[in-house]
Amino acid sequence: MLGGKRFLLGVTGSVAAYKAVQLASDLVKAGALVDVVLTRGALEFVTPLAFRAITHRDVLTCMFDPNQPEALEHVTLAREVDGVVVAPATAHAIAKFALGLADDLLSATLLATRAPVVIAPAMETAMYEHPATQQHLTTLRLRGWLVVGPASGRLASGAFGPGRLADLEDIIGGLRWALGLRGDLAGRRIVVTAGPTQEPIDPVRVITNRSSGKMGFAIAEAARDRGATVILITGPTTLRDPYGVEVRRVRTACEMYEAVKAAVRRCDALVAAAAVADYRPEAAATDKIKKADQPELTLRLVRNPDILGEVRGDFIRVGFAAESRDLIANARQKLVEKGLDLVVANDITAPDAGFEVDTNRVTFVYPDGRAEELPLLPKYEVAHRVLDRVVELLRLRRPVSPA
Numbered sequence: 001m002l003g004g005k006r007f008l009l010g011v012t013g014s015v016a017a018y019k020a021v022q023l024a025s026d027l028v029k030a031g032a033l034v035d036v037v038l039t040r041g042a043l044e045f046v047t048p049l050a051f052r053a054i055t056h057r058d059v060l061t062c063m064f065d066p067n068q069p070e071a072l073e074h075v076t077l078a079r080e081v082d083g084v085v086v087a088p089a090t091a092h093a094i095a096k097f098a099l100g101l102a103d104d105l106l107s108a109t110l111l112a113t114r115a116p117v118v119i120a121p122a123m124e125t126a127m128y129e130h131p132a133t134q135q136h137l138t139t140l141r142l143r144g145w146l147v148v149g150p151a152s153g154r155l156a157s158g159a160f161g162p163g164r165l166a167d168l169e170d171i172i173g174g175l176r177w178a179l180g181l182r183g184d185l186a187g188r189r190i191v192v193t194a195g196p197t198q199e200p201i202d203p204v205r206v207i208t209n210r211s212s213g214k215m216g217f218a219i220a221e222a223a224r225d226r227g228a229t230v231i232l233i234t235g236p237t238t239l240r241d242p243y244g245v246e247v248r249r250v251r252t253a254c255e256m257y258e259a260v261k262a263a264v265r266r267c268d269a270l271v272a273a274a275a276v277a278d279y280r281p282e283a284a285a286t287d288k289i290k291k292a293d294q295p296e297l298t299l300r301l302v303r304n305p306d307i308l309g310e311v312r313g314d315f316i317r318v319g320f321a322a323e324s325r326d327l328i329a330n331a332r333q334k335l336v337e338k339g340l341d342l343v344v345a346n347d348i349t350a351p352d353a354g355f356e357v358d359t360n361r362v363t364f365v366y367p368d369g370r371a372e373e374l375p376l377l378p379k380y381e382v383a384h385r386v387l388d389r390v391v392e393l394l395r396l397r398r399p400v401s402p403a
């Protein structure tokens, strides 16, 4: 998504400027080419050398410096970049951008660019909440810029409140969202399930499984990156909410069932990557079950709803099948039983595939009986392959309805 893209990273004079070094590093690690522009204020907090060491490119600071010929070419730079990120953006910089002033390299480049712009404000709470700043931010939003954050927390002054630079993951998530706005899932609503469910035995213990949520979260992020409106319904996981995705957190299979039923109204596709417990204890004990003298304890389990099997409608339905044997035969059976458009068969015995890891090895099983094996891929890539198929099916069946 970010690989092979070229970005302009603008840094303005806030104490949070040091975090922009990490942001540049994260973008470079994602395979992007990053041109950094530091304002005069930023130079008080960070050095061009830090950014140059990370981006391996000249860092631009001044529009008229004969030693920085690229800076004079700011109109070309503005035209060539795929996106601009300003992080941190001070109240002063935001005011300049909103007014369309162009008295330094960064503001001039921003005026000249037509690429998506993401800004991440960072300042004291009083400055952020001031009507002038709020008005300027509204102006920028109306202009189509994405404002990410600020986050709330401890500020440089020691006070607490809104004004901290947003988490870098959210800034990058915002950039990915902004780049994908006109993607092939624009105007589509995709519901994704992820993670395990937890079925309580007593107030302390649960029946659960090894799903980390990574596969489902990757699908939600990939769908967001292609322009979809995404609802992610997830069981308990340690993963943070992806930026730009509506996350609904549930615990049990029954809760997931209710959440999915509510979410699929007006959706275009349901992609179910969650590992849902098929059974739950008939009744959870209200008090912690104590160790007793008898050597055995019997738990009586009852069936949970088959969410994907039961939630049907006029939308594309994709299921996963995690199998330790007879992969394709079992996946085909699930496809037929649940009436699915595609089953992603997941061989959990393959190395680096299935639960918890960042990669996966899957085989697509189609309603006409075909099976298509994919190589070992990062889960985010697997997600895109699944969505490629969803896009194809949607094109055949459901043209985007006008907003």
Ligand code: PMT
Residues within 6 Å of the ligand: 193, 194, 195, 196, 210, 211, 212, 213, 214, 215, 216, 253, 272, 273, 274, 275, 276, 277, 278, 304, 305, 306, 307, 308, 309, 318, 319, 320, 321, 322, 334, 346, 354, 355, 356, 357
């Ligand atoms: O979360 P990760 O650590 O990244 O791991 C990813 C994964 C291995 C969990 C994922 O790739 C995967 O294979 N998910 C499906 C797991 C599974 O056990 O599926 P199943 O064979 O039990 O169910 C088949 C399909 O029906 C699935 O789409 C499942 O979400 C759905 N289902 C199952 C039971 C149930 N009661 N309701 C359901 O909707």
